[in-house]
Amino acid sequence: xxxxxxxxxxxxxxxxxxxEPEEMQTFMERVHALEAEMKASGxxxxxxxxxxPDTATVVRSNEGDLVxxxxxxxxxxxxxxxxxxxxxxxxxxxxxxxxxxxDAINHPIEVTPFFDMPGS
Amino acid sequence: MFxxxxxxxxxxxxxxxxxxxLAEDAVQDAFVVASERWRSEGIPSNPAGWIxxxxxxxxxxxxxxxxxxxxxxxxxxxxxxxxxxxxxSWEDDGPVxxxxxxxxxxxxxxxxxxxxQVALTLRLLGGLTVDxxxxxxxxxxSAMTKRLVRAKYKIKAxxxxxxxxxxxxxxxxxxxxxxxxxxxxNTGVDxxxxxxxxxxxxxxxxxLVELMPDEPExxxxxxxxxxxxxxxxxxxxxxxxxxxxxxxxxxxxRPMIEEGHxxxxxxxxxxxxxxxxxxxxxxxxxxxxxxxxxxxxFQILTLYDHLFEVMPTAVVALNRAIAVAEVxxxxxxxxAIDAVAADLDSYHLMHAARGTxxxxxxxxxxxxxxxxxAAHLAAAEVDRRFLAEQIEEFSHNA
Numbered sequence: 001x002x003x004x005x006x007x008x009x010x011x012x013x014x015x016x017x018x019x020e021p022e023e024m025q026t027f028m029e030r031v032h033a034l035e036a037e038m039k040a041s042g043x044x045x046x047x048x049x050x051x052x053p054d055t056a057t058v059v060r061s062n063e064g065d066l067v068x069x070x071x072x073x074x075x076x077x078x079x080x081x082x083x084x085x086x087x088x089x090x091x092x093x094x095x096x097x098x099x100x101x102x103d104a105i106n107h108p109i110e111v112t113p114f115f116d117m118p119g120s
Numbered sequence: 121m122f123x124x125x126x127x128x129x130x131x132x133x134x135x136x137x138x139x140x141x142l143a144e145d146a147v148q149d150a151f152v153v154a155s156e157r158w159r160s161e162g163i164p165s166n167p168a169g170w171i172x173x174x175x176x177x178x179x180x181x182x183x184x185x186x187x188x189x190x191x192x193x194x195x196x197x198x199x200x201x202x203x204x205x206x207x208x209s210w211e212d213d214g215p216v217x218x219x220x221x222x223x224x225x226x227x228x229x230x231x232x233x234x235x236x237q238v239a240l241t242l243r244l245l246g247g248l249t250v251d252x253x254x255x256x257x258x259x260x261x262s263a264m265t266k267r268l269v270r271a272k273y274k275i276k277a278x279x280x281x282x283x284x285x286x287x288x289x290x291x292x293x294x295x296x297x298x299x300x301x302x303x304x305x306n307t308g309v310d311x312x313x314x315x316x317x318x319x320x321x322x323x324x325x326x327x328l329v330e331l332m333p334d335e336p337e338x339x340x341x342x343x344x345x346x347x348x349x350x351x352x353x354x355x356x357x358x359x360x361x362x363x364x365x366x367x368x369x370x371x372x373x374r375p376m377i378e379e380g381h382x383x384x385x386x387x388x389x390x391x392x393x394x395x396x397x398x399x400x401x402x403x404x405x406x407x408x409x410x411x412x413x414x415x416x417x418f419q420i421l422t423l424y425d426h427l428f429e430v431m432p433t434a435v436v437a438l439n440r441a442i443a444v445a446e447v448x449x450x451x452x453x454x455x456a457i458d459a460v461a462a463d464l465d466s467y468h469l470m471h472a473a474r475g476t477x478x479x480x481x482x483x484x485x486x487x488x489x490x491x492x493x494a495a496h497l498a499a500a501e502v503d504r505r506f507l508a509e510q511i512e513e514f515s516h517n518a
Contacts, residue, residue, distance in 0.1 A: 002279050090281040091231060092289070113278045 001087050003045060003114040004094040008107050010081035030104040038086065043097060045085040053079045085114075121167065123247030123323075126151075128168035130244055131219035133175055134282060140244070140272045146175035153178075220245065221331040222282045228297040229280045236271035237300050238307075243268060245327075246320050256307065256314050294332075298341050298396060301325050305345050309352075310500040312359075318352070321345060336387045340396030343383035347403035350376035361506035365412040377407045398427040417446035434463040438470055450480040468497035472507060488514040 019027060038044035056071030072079070084101060088094035091113070098109045126147060133143035150171045164170040227240040235257070242248045242256065254264035274280070285293040301324045308317030322345050328338040354367035384404040387397050402423045409415040424440035437460045445453035454477040457470065464470035475490030488511060495507035 090279040090283075091229075092281050092283075092285070095231070111278075115277075 001089060002094075002116060004086055004088055004091075004097075005083055005110075005112045005114065006086060006094075006098050006101055007080045007083040007110050007112065008101075008105065009078045009110065012077045012079075027105075034100055034104045037100070038084070038097070043086045043088065045087060047082070047084045049082040050080060122151075125167045125171055126247030127245045127327075128220060129171040129175060130247075131223040132168070132172050133179075134223060134244075135219050136172075136176060137179065138282075140275065142179065143175075144244075146179040147171060149178050150175035218284070218331075220327065221284055224297050224328070224331070225285055225293055226275060226280055226282050228293070228300045229275075230293070230296050231278065231280060232271055232274060234300070234303070236267060236274075237296070238303060239264065239267055240271050241300050241324065242304065242317075242320065246324060248320065256317055294335060294337065297328065298325075298337060301328065301341060302345075302396075305348070309348070310503075312356075312502065318345075318349060322349065336390055336392050337394040337396045339383050339387055340394060340398075340400050343380045343387075343400035344396055344403060346376045346383075347380040347400060347407050349373070350380065350407060356502050359502060359505055360509060361502045363506075364406065369410065372407065380404060380407065393426060393430070395427065395431045398423055398430065402427070415446070417443055421447050434460040435467070438464060438467075438473060442473055445477060445480070450477040453477050454481065466497060468494040468499075468503065468507075470494075471497065472510075475510065484514055 035044060035047065053072035053076075056073070058069045058071045058073050060067055060069075084097075086094065086097055088097060091111070094111050094113075098111045101109050129147045129150070130140075130143050133146055134140050137143050137146070153174055154167075154171060158164070158167075224241070224245060227244055228237045232240070239253055239257070242253045243250065248256070250264055250268065251261045253268075254261045257264065259267075284290075301321050304317050304324065305321035308314050308319075308321065322342070325338070325342045325345055328335075329342055332338050350373040351364075351367065353373065354369065354371040355362060380400065381404055384397070384401050387393075388401070393401075402420055405416050405420050405423070421440070421443040424436070424443050428436050428440055438457060441453045441456035441460075444456050454474065457474050457477060461470060461474065471490045471494035475487045475494060478484075478487035478490055491507055491510045491514075495504055495511060498504045498507055
């Protein structure tokens, strides 16, 4: 069994219009149904939604002293807005789940394999 | 023969080892052994099986010797037993055909970019050397090596499966495979230095039919390639393209046309038309005519109507328009071309077709402008020469 990161990107200055309450309701229902399906099949590992990159802090070591700077680490128009980590047998299986996520959130998904951890 | 044997052996060893790089290295080594043994002892009855067994044995020996091998040994149950007689043990290595079919779907997986799909297909299934693949794509051997390494790394890291797709995915995935083979063929058409790609593509398409005898579209691709190929001897003269209407039909390859026609007749009986079968049927009608004038244009137009239903692209609409010219005249054709002109503005054949229709309608000036635009956009030398001749004629007639 391998793990994959399914990430969705936000593009700066192209925020989607806020959803109407009803729209939000059906959106949340779709996402909950999908996550229930992921959990029931042993696919689900973790999910999260991230705040804007403006909220990030970079920590680095400068000759032994830890230095903090206001982030992000990479200045970019695109940034990860949310992600799932899933278990899947192979890429085809991961792509099936990616398709379901795309249908649920109506947004493109990038599928990236994790390294296999020794002993996992 | 080398290429076929390479393709078969590497496919089986990828299944056995679960790793493309190991399989390639092992096959390479086995061919070195074979080059000596076969010269003195003759070619075995199953060369691919002999290569597989020899490659497997050598890989097992390597594993046992190396540290990495000892680490891998536990993972590779399939290479436990060494068999000492390569002439009689290949049966253990299973049906070779299924392995090649799996490998085709891995190489043409839509998660890989098209140029990587094409390079992998030619290297692993076509059995071309890295240098040969590199020359086919006009890049250096080191650039092609890098491309193949990247593609193989993605297959391994992302775990692109080595498997025949499920029934629900099969139609879409098969389209991807067929389009890779068609692209390989067309690369050999556009560039006279790379004509060997055409025979590679035909060989690959034939093996797809052997592997998937129930897929009429695979047969459709073979028929399409054969019928196109049959006309290649008449397609150019003095380095310039010769239009269908001006070709010396005596130069067409009759046995190829007959084989193409037989395949087309067989799938007309099966009646499961798809894009490749319909394109083959159109070419079959062209090849059936003794002269350009004797072409059954009405039937060609009907086939284009069917093709546009299953493949509603601007290029199909353009090709259909050329048939419209022969049935309804250049005016109707020009209207049809103009409907897709914006979509195909960077496609030289659209401008060439427009120029042809404008010339037939007597608008020399607009026709010349269209041909000039086509010449500017054309990439292939034979096309550019043909278009230059057309432009040249306007100044003679002016």
